[in-house]
Amino acid sequence: MTERARFAWYGVLVVGPLFVVFGELGFWLNGIAPRETFPLDLGVSSLSITAGLVVWRLRPDNRTGPLLALSGILWTIGGIRAYRNSWTFGVGQCFDGSQDLVLAHLLIAYPTGRLGRTSLRLLVGAGYGLFVLGVIETMTMDIPRRFNALAVWQAPGVHSALDTIGSIGAGVYATSGIAIIGLRWLRAGASRRRVLGPVLAAALCFAVAEAADQVFVAISGSEPGVVFFPPLAARLVIPLAFLFGLARARLDRVAVGDLVRELDASGAETMQSALARVLHDPGLRVGYRLDDRDGFIDSDGRLLTLPPDGSDPAVTYVSRNGVQLAAIVHEPALLEQPNLVDAVSAAVGLALDNERLHAQLRNQLQELRASRTRLVNAADSERRRLERDLHDGAQQRLLALALALNMLRARVHGDDAVQLLAEAEEELGNAIRELRELARGIHPAILADQGLAAAAKTLAGRCAMPVEITANGRRFPPAVETAGYYVIAESLANIMRYSRASRAWIEIAEAGGLAVISIGDDGTGGADAGAGTGLAGLADRVGALDGRLVVKSVPGSGTTVRAEIPCA
Amino acid sequence: MTVLIVDDHPSFRRLARRLFQEAGFSVVGEAGDGRAALGLARELQPDLVLLDVMLPDVSGIELAEQFPSQVSVLLVSSRSAEDLAIGSRRFLRKDELTLDRLRAVAGGAD
Numbered sequence: 191m192t193e194r195a196r197f198a199w200y201g202v203l204v205v206g207p208l209f210v211v212f213g214e215l216g217f218w219l220n221g222i223a224p225r226e227t228f229p230l231d232l233g234v235s236s237l238s239i240t241a242g243l244v245v246w247r248l249r250p251d252n253r254t255g256p257l258l259a260l261s262g263i264l265w266t267i268g269g270i271r272a273y274r275n276s277w278t279f280g281v282g283q284c285f286d287g288s289q290d291l292v293l294a295h296l297l298i299a300y301p302t303g304r305l306g307r308t309s310l311r312l313l314v315g316a317g318y319g320l321f322v323l324g325v326i327e328t329m330t331m332d333i334p335r336r337f338n339a340l341a342v343w344q345a346p347g348v349h350s351a352l353d354t355i356g357s358i359g360a361g362v363y364a365t366s367g368i369a370i371i372g373l374r375w376l377r378a379g380a381s382r383r384r385v386l387g388p389v390l391a392a393a394l395c396f397a398v399a400e401a402a403d404q405v406f407v408a409i410s411g412s413e414p415g416v417v418f419f420p421p422l423a424a425r426l427v428i429p430l431a432f433l434f435g436l437a438r439a440r441l442d443r444v445a446v447g448d449l450v451r452e453l454d455a456s457g458a459e460t461m462q463s464a465l466a467r468v469l470h471d472p473g474l475r476v477g478y479r480l481d482d483r484d485g486f487i488d489s490d491g492r493l494l495t496l497p498p499d500g501s502d503p504a505v506t507y508v509s510r511n512g513v514q515l516a517a518i519v520h521e522p523a524l525l526e527q528p529n530l531v532d533a534v535s536a537a538v539g540l541a542l543d544n545e546r547l548h549a550q551l552r553n554q555l556q557e558l559r560a561s562r563t564r565l566v567n568a569a570d571s572e573r574r575r576l577e578r579d580l581h582d583g584a585q586q587r588l589l590a591l592a593l594a595l596n597m598l599r600a601r602v603h604g605d606d607a608v609q610l611l612a613e614a615e616e617e618l619g620n621a622i623r624e625l626r627e628l629a630r631g632i633h634p635a636i637l638a639d640q641g642l643a644a645a646a647k648t649l650a651g652r653c654a655m656p657v658e659i660t661a662n663g664r665r666f667p668p669a670v671e672t673a674g675y676y677v678i679a680e681s682l683a684n685i686m687r688y689s690r691a692s693r694a695w696i697e698i699a700e701a702g703g704l705a706v707i708s709i710g711d712d713g714t715g716g717a718d719a720g721a722g723t724g725l726a727g728l729a730d731r732v733g734a735l736d737g738r739l740v741v742k743s744v745p746g747s748g749t750t751v752r753a754e755i756p757c758a
Numbered sequence: 759m760t761v762l763i764v765d766d767h768p769s770f771r772r773l774a775r776r777l778f779q780e781a782g783f784s785v786v787g788e789a790g791d792g793r794a795a796l797g798l799a800r801e802l803q804p805d806l807v808l809l810d811v812m813l814p815d816v817s818g819i820e821l822a823e824q825f826p827s828q829v830s831v832l833l834v835s836s837r838s839a840e841d842l843a844i845g846s847r848r849f850l851r852k853d854e855l856t857l858d859r860l861r862a863v864a865g866g867a868d
Contacts (some may be wrong), residue, residue: 259839376769377835520836579811581836581837582767584768585836586767586836587769587854588853589770589775589836589853590767590769590770592852592853593770593773593774593777593852593855594773596855596856596857597773597776597777597780597857599857600857602781620851622836622853626836626837626838626841629837630837634841635837635839635841635842636842636843637810639817639842644843645843646838647843648841649845651840652840
């Protein structure tokens with residue numbers, strides 16, 4: 191704060207109370223209001239001015255502070271009309287009721303103090319038009335000029351008409367203000383409701399008290415304002431609501447200060463849920479900046495798209511030592527409490543950086559997993575292409591050659607030539623068979639054509655021992671079927687090589703979004719899942735699809751290989 | 759005995775035509791895919807269709823069920839019956855397609 195500003199504040203602190211007491215004493219000493227209500231009267235103006243100045247001091251960019259203080263000052267100015275002086279009467283009369291116009295402005299502009307939309311500007315402009323009406327009303331009062339210095343045109347008819355218009359206008363204006371803040375509250379999220387709530391409650395309280403006063407006047411036939419106490423007490427609640435909001439914001443900052451300790455203590459609560467709790471915004475999201483490229487990820491490592499600047503929800507970036515760490519996506523209402531968000535940045539910077547590193551690690555794991563899946567899928571589709579190329583290319587040419595040789599046999603004469611042709615046919619038959627087996631090993635065509643159950647049946651058919659198959663024929667995604675096929679093929683090969691089993695079985699089923707493929711035997715057991723590359727390679731293949739491979743092999747009790755692969 | 763040859767490889771169709779002709783069949787048509795095969799089978803009403811299991815547009819096994827009932831179908835493939843998980847009845851691997859076998863079939867039909 192500059193010297194000049196500090197001097198101005200000291201001036202306000204000294205002159206303000208004197209001015210307030212001067213204005214309010216007017217009411218009291220001159221019998222305009224009952225003496226019992228003097229403390230309330232004094233409380234309304236002094237609290238409004240004090241609360242307004244405090245808000246103004248703490249949030250200089252927010253216009254609610256000056257507006258609240260102005261309402262208190264205007265309340266006081268209204269009081270000076272009670273002094274027996276024609277000028278103080280005239281001026282005081284002009285300002286009588288103007289504090290409510292400012293209060294309505296305050297409600298409409300709350301919580302930022304800015305009106306924003308043109309329609310709201312017009313409404314508030316019309317509200318201040320009522321003040322002009324009040325001035326004219328003062329000028330047309332049927333009171334001699336020695337009592338009212340501003341009574342330049344004594345016209346009781348005009349005065350009465352303006353009085354009626356002014357009362358109705360003020361009622362409509364005040365109701366609009368309350369309706370606007372009420373609608374804003376209904377549409378707001380939790381965080382903004384927390385800000386709007388106390389002031390809305392105070393405004394409603396005041397409106398009810400005023401309405402009750404009017405009803406009482408209508409029923410009892412007494413003069414308006416005779417029942418001073420309830421509206422005055424309700425008026426007192428408005429600055430208190432502002433002070434309450436301020437205190438609550440302070441407490442929120444204290445809660446932020448405790449955040450790091452609580453996070454360390456609980457261990458289970460994530461930064462996101464802790465911030466959502468402390469900032470009272472259940473929809474709050476935390477995005478962690480990636481180190482190696484542009485973009486943000488959530489705590490699970492998934493990419494997070496941030497809303498554009500100026501949109502709803504809003505984004506606040508958190509930096510530490512000049513390095514951007516995270517982005518907090520939150521209700522725009524939190525932007526009205528920049529100190530709170532700054533407190534968050536300061537308090538949780540280190541913890542956020544920690545969690546950001548964890549999120550980044552999760553993101554890298556996800557990418558690694560996705561990359562492994564892509565590699566396996568690419569290898570599978572390359573195998574399919576190779577098998578198809580063999581089938582359509584070399585295999586077909588050899589088959590055509592076989593047909594040609596077969597037809598040639600009828601045309602060849604002489605033992606040597608027939609013998610040579612028979613040898614050529616035999617060699618060719620061997621080549622075709624080897625090529626067929628090679629193609630089958632590269633990728634079994636039956637898998638794509640008829641699915642895992644049918645493919646398992648062909649694998650079982652090549653086994654020396656009986657193999658029982660339990661499957662419902664359900665098709666799984668190609669990558670799952672391919673992985674399942676190789677699990678079955680490798681397991682059956684192991685059973686035939688090592689198990690000395692008399693029988694084996696294959697089960698293919700779906701359970702809880704998983705393709706479950708089990709291969710068992712009644713052999714010697716004792717297989718070592720870690721030995722050799724066969725089962726380890728299968729575990730890698732299954733793992734690439736986010737699945738797992740479990741091998742149970744107890745000596746003397748056979749072996750079961752079970753693959754569980756997500757298939758939903 | 760009339761025959762329709764259905765295979766997507768032209769070189770195989772050409773040699774199969776000669777093989778069938780040498781075995782005493784009358785080759786009435788050739789088709790490279792399932793749709794053309796079905797049209798020709800309905801139009802020409804052959805006694806036998808030599809049908810490749812793996813056609814570009816449809817599986818030969820499924821297509822076989824759509825032919826007119828009086829048409830006999832002989833499924834062939836470069837893959838084995840075991841690889842295709844189909845019964846060996848009315849199926850031959852392509853390298854098992856010999857003049858002697860076809861003559862036996864033609865003789866049996868006569």
